[in-house]
Amino acid sequence: MRLITDALKSLSPPRVAEGDPLPPDDRVAVGSVLALEDLYRTQGPGLRRYFARRAHGQDVDDLMQESFARLADAANAPDRAIGQPEAYLNRIATNLLRNRARSALQRSLAQHVPVDEESLAGPDLTAAIEARDILDRLQNALLRLKPKTRDIFLAHRVDGHSYNEIAKQTGLSIKGVEWHMTKAIAHLDRMLRSR
Incomplete structure (x- = not known):
């Protein structure tokens, strides 16, 4: 301002004072x-x-x-x-x-950016089908585990419990919980690799 x-x-x-001379009208x-x-x-x-x-x-x-x-x-x-x-x-x-x-x-x-030059993000049907297939195979592999091994695996991976908490709940030692987890992971890995 x-x-x-x-x-x-x-x-x-500059302002014109009262006594100042004025220019002729044709010059204004x-x-x-x-x-x-x-x-x-x-x-x-x-x-x-x-x-x-x-x-x-x-x-x-x-x-x-x-x-x-x-x-x-x-x-x-x-x-x-x-x-x-x-x-x-x-x-x-x-x-x-x-x-x-x-x-x-x-x-x-x-x-x-023109639409022709940009890939539009949309549902990838192939990826959705593959993800659904993997989930089905995981579910079938979990059902084939023994109930105790399945419960220990789900308690740790899904519910987030530590090995120590699972050992207290099941009455097993921590080494026993580790053995069940190793068995469950190996079984799931075999099932996912076999197509």
């Missing part, structure tokens, strides 16, 4: 009647609301500054006289928003 007011002070023409440019500072005071709040409705809140000050900086640049051009500075300022504001939208679209398009 301070940058805007400093720029306005440096760009606005139509747009110079309303100084840039006055334009900022009168049009600034409406322009701020305009940007606030159409842009991110954090960008409003930048857009305001850019709008008035462009207006000041255009007003300082020796070959250009701005007849309606309010309308010119509104056009600048509209063009700034359009340029930002166009840039955002270009960034979005640059990140776009």
Whole structure:
């Protein structure tokens, strides 16, 4: 905000005092009647609301500054006289928003990946059938184990019990639990390898 007011002070023409001589009427440019500072005071709040409705809140000050900086640049051009500075300022504001939208679209398009180049993630029927087949074979292999070995294996692998907890529950030693686990794993491994 301070940058805007400093720029306005440096760009606005000096005020005419009561005793100062005035230039002839044919040398007064139509747009110079309303100084840039006055334009900022009168049009600034409406322009701020305009940007606030159409842009991110954090960008409003930048857009305001850019709008008035462009207006000041255009007003300082020796070959250009701005007849309606309010309308010119509104056009600048509209063009700034359009340029930002166009840039955002270009960034979005640059990140776009065509559908033909990307494999779409979907259900893999072959993998689903293979997984179902493996589960069926595991279930059949578990049913072929002796009940005590199956219970120890399921208690450890499915329920998450430690060998020590299983040994206390079954009345076996830890070595006995390890023996049943080794037997169950070897049996399941044989069944899964044989297709």
